[in-house]
Structure formats: C-alpha cells, structure tokens
Amino acid sequence: MERVPEVAVVGAGIVGLCTAYALAERGTSARVYESGVPGHGQSSGQSRIFRHAHDDARLVEFTRQGRAVWDEWADRLGAELVSRDGVVALGGPVPGRLRILRETGGISVRSVDSAELHARMPLLADYAGPAMLDEDGGAIRTRVAVESLADVLGDAVVTDEVFSLAPTGRGTVEVLSTVGRAEYSAAVVCAGLGTARLARNMGLSLPVQPAAHVRLTFQVVGAPPERVACLQDSSGDFGEVGVYAAPYPGNSRYAVGLSQTVEVREDGSFADSDALKGLNDRARAYVSRALPGLDPEPVEYLHCWVTGLPWSEDGMAVWEADRIFFVAGHNLFKQAPRLGRALAGAAMAEGLEENLRPAERLGRPR
Structure with missing residues (x-):
C-alpha cells in the first residue's frame, strides 16, 4: 500500500513550495495540493524585491534571517535566487527605516547621495531627496525559485483541489479533495484567496482583505546596464508615493508596480470596474516621469490577486486550529x-513561533 505523506500543504505558490522543501530538509514528507500551475497565482511574475526595510523591527529581523536562508538554498539548488544589486529607497520614510535597520544590526545599509544613487539606479530621473541603499537586498528570481523548488519536490506536488480540511478526532487531519480523501499528521494552508474560505470551514474568520494588483514591465532603452538596483519610491516627487520596481534577469527589462490595489467585493467583483485600468495608466505615467531609462510603452502586463491584513501592507500571520495552520499576508x-x-517546525509539533500568531500583528508599525 502506498505510504501517505506526513503533512498536507495546500497551495503551490512560493510559501507552499518553501514549506514542503523545509519539511523535506528535515526528513518529513509532504503532499502539495495545487489546482493550477505551481507559482502562477499570487506568486506569478519574473521578479520581486527582496528588501529589509520595514516599519516593524521584528519583521526586519525576520527578513534578515530569511536572507541567509535564500543564500543557503541558492547554494544547494545551484541557482541565483536573489541578485546582488541592492535596493534603493526614496522619500520621507527613509530616515526612520534607516534607523530601524541600523538598530537591528547585521544589515549593510546606508544613506546615499545623488551621485551614488545615479550609479546604482541609472534608469532614474534626477532626484535630490532622502535616499538609502540596502546592499543586501536585490531582485528575487521568482521563476527560477519556483521552478527549482518544484523540480526538487517532484511528484510531491499534485494537481488537485482541496475542498475541506478537518480534524478527525484521532490526532490527524482529514483532507477532502477533488480526487480523494487522505489523513495527515498536520496541514499547512497557504492557498492565497482560498485560505480564508478553507479557514471558515474550521470556524475561523481571517481578516484577509482581497484586492487586485497591477505590475507592468518595460524595456530598457539601449544597452542594459551592467548593474541596476531595485527601487522602492515613497517620495511623491514623481507623482506616486508607493512604487516598487525590480529588474528582470539580464537587466533588459524592469517591472514596475504601485502599492495601491483595487478593492474586491466578497463575491470577487471589483468595487470600481475602471480602477484596474486606472492603475495601469498611473504606472505608465510614473515611468514617463521617473524612469527615462525605460521605454514608457509596457511590454508585459501582470494582474494578480493579493491578500492583505488590516494592520500593515507587509503584515503576516498564521492561524492554528487542531494541527491545521492557515497562512495569510501580503508581500510574502x-x-x-x-x-x-517556521511552518515546517509548527507542522512537526515544535510549536508556532510567537511572532507569527495573529495577536502579535507582525509588520505593524511601532
């Protein structure tokens, strides 16, 4: 008889894949349920920013520890997972975040003048306001990360949709899916928009705020720069106060997104049907003003769902009920x-890290 894996992981986005890989590191088998293509939901796209800057010192420390894990896994998988080009941040929040980063320690970060800013970010228009460089940050190679983890996990990732999870009363968790029923010692649910629904079946009401996000990709004008940092712009100098941007591998393209999202009703419809197009237009206008090193006509459009928590755009938390763990947050x-x-440890009955419990409001500015 086929041996059932020990832990169920619902969702093969980056968090689900990392959880299953972390379990495998410790000799614990997992089955990863995914109804679509791994990494093509909220984890879609070619590039994301790895940045240490947050308004909660606890989250800065969590992120600092995470950078070391990225490096460890990159060595083991034989692939660059985070670039070494750094992140530049602009605007009023810079002094406060710089202070938090320095107090945390172990992060190479400093203020930069306009000359160094231009050297690190040659695509940017002239800017003379507060700026800092996070040298240990960089562009996450998202496709490489997803594909590398999925390849290693192999047959542990199955195409199947989970309909419900419930404790059996025997110390195990029952999972009912499209094609069957199975029992596990624990389950981890990181299913994006589906997480709140599955949690509700367990009597948990997660304060997840669903929304839609826009990210456009632009071609670099002329030869790609040898080095180009990621960008976090909160300055407002170029017409927007929440911009995130990261280069593609090879630096010939640059993905630009606004932190603003489009509100979604509970039935999944948009509260404002024109808002998504409006964000597209604003991103294009921002690039025309702020990034003259890019052709302002997008070459790719990415629209994806996001699931935020009310206390911070970087907030994250894990709810626990009868050996089932529900993960929610944005920018994960x-x-x-x-x-x-952390989730692997919790699934192996080592206890959930205190900062990840909902009452801790990890990511909340302090």
Whole structure:
C-alpha cells in the first residue's frame, strides 16, 4: 500500500513550495495540493524585491534571517535566487527605516547621495531627496525559485483541489479533495484567496482583505546596464508615493508596480470596474516621469490577486486550529524560505513561533 505523506500543504505558490522543501530538509514528507500551475497565482511574475526595510523591527529581523536562508538554498539548488544589486529607497520614510535597520544590526545599509544613487539606479530621473541603499537586498528570481523548488519536490506536488480540511478526532487531519480523501499528521494552508474560505470551514474568520494588483514591465532603452538596483519610491516627487520596481534577469527589462490595489467585493467583483485600468495608466505615467531609462510603452502586463491584513501592507500571520495552520499576508515572497521553515517546525509539533500568531500583528508599525 502506498505510504501517505506526513503533512498536507495546500497551495503551490512560493510559501507552499518553501514549506514542503523545509519539511523535506528535515526528513518529513509532504503532499502539495495545487489546482493550477505551481507559482502562477499570487506568486506569478519574473521578479520581486527582496528588501529589509520595514516599519516593524521584528519583521526586519525576520527578513534578515530569511536572507541567509535564500543564500543557503541558492547554494544547494545551484541557482541565483536573489541578485546582488541592492535596493534603493526614496522619500520621507527613509530616515526612520534607516534607523530601524541600523538598530537591528547585521544589515549593510546606508544613506546615499545623488551621485551614488545615479550609479546604482541609472534608469532614474534626477532626484535630490532622502535616499538609502540596502546592499543586501536585490531582485528575487521568482521563476527560477519556483521552478527549482518544484523540480526538487517532484511528484510531491499534485494537481488537485482541496475542498475541506478537518480534524478527525484521532490526532490527524482529514483532507477532502477533488480526487480523494487522505489523513495527515498536520496541514499547512497557504492557498492565497482560498485560505480564508478553507479557514471558515474550521470556524475561523481571517481578516484577509482581497484586492487586485497591477505590475507592468518595460524595456530598457539601449544597452542594459551592467548593474541596476531595485527601487522602492515613497517620495511623491514623481507623482506616486508607493512604487516598487525590480529588474528582470539580464537587466533588459524592469517591472514596475504601485502599492495601491483595487478593492474586491466578497463575491470577487471589483468595487470600481475602471480602477484596474486606472492603475495601469498611473504606472505608465510614473515611468514617463521617473524612469527615462525605460521605454514608457509596457511590454508585459501582470494582474494578480493579493491578500492583505488590516494592520500593515507587509503584515503576516498564521492561524492554528487542531494541527491545521492557515497562512495569510501580503508581500510574502521575500519571507517565504524563512516562513517555510517556521511552518515546517509548527507542522512537526515544535510549536508556532510567537511572532507569527495573529495577536502579535507582525509588520505593524511601532
């Protein structure tokens, strides 16, 4: 008889894949349920930012620890998972975040003047306001990360949709899916929009705020720069106060997104049907003003769902009920290996890290 894996992981986005890989590191088998293509939901796209800057010192430390895991896994998998080009941040929040980063320690970060800013970010228009460089940050190679983890996990990732999870009363968790029923010692649910639904079946009401996000990709004008940093722009100098941007591998393309999202009703429809197009237009206008090194006509459009928590755009938490763990939050790609190891430990009955409990409001500005 086929041996059933010990832990069920629902969702093969980056958090689910990292959780399953972290379990495998420790000799614990997992089955990863995914109804679509691994890494093509909220984890889609070619590039994300790995940045240490947050308004909660606890999250800065969590992120610092996570950078080491990214590096460890990159060595083991034989692939660059995070670039070494750094992240530049602009705007009023810079002094406060710089202070938090320095107090945390172990992070190479400093203020930069306009000359060094231009050297690190040659695509950017002239800017003379507060700026800092996070040298240990960089662009996450998202496709490489997803594909490398999925390849290693192999047949542990199955194409199947989970309909419900429930404790059996025998110390195990029952999973009912499209094609069957199985029991596991524990389950980890990181299914994006589906997480709140599955949690509700367990009597948990997760305060997840679903929304839609826009990210456009632009071609670099002329030869790609040998080095180009990621960008976090909160300055407002170029017409927007929440911009995130990261280069593709090879630096010939640059993905630009706004932190603003489009509100989604509970039935999945948009509260404002024109808002998504409006964000597209604003991103294009921002590039025309702020990034003259890019052709302002997008070459790719990415629209994806996001699941935020009310206390912070970087907030994250894990709810626990009868050996089932429900993960929610936004901007989790950079946290995924560190979070995956924490979830693996919890699934192996070592206890959930205190900062990840909902009452801790991890990511909340302090």
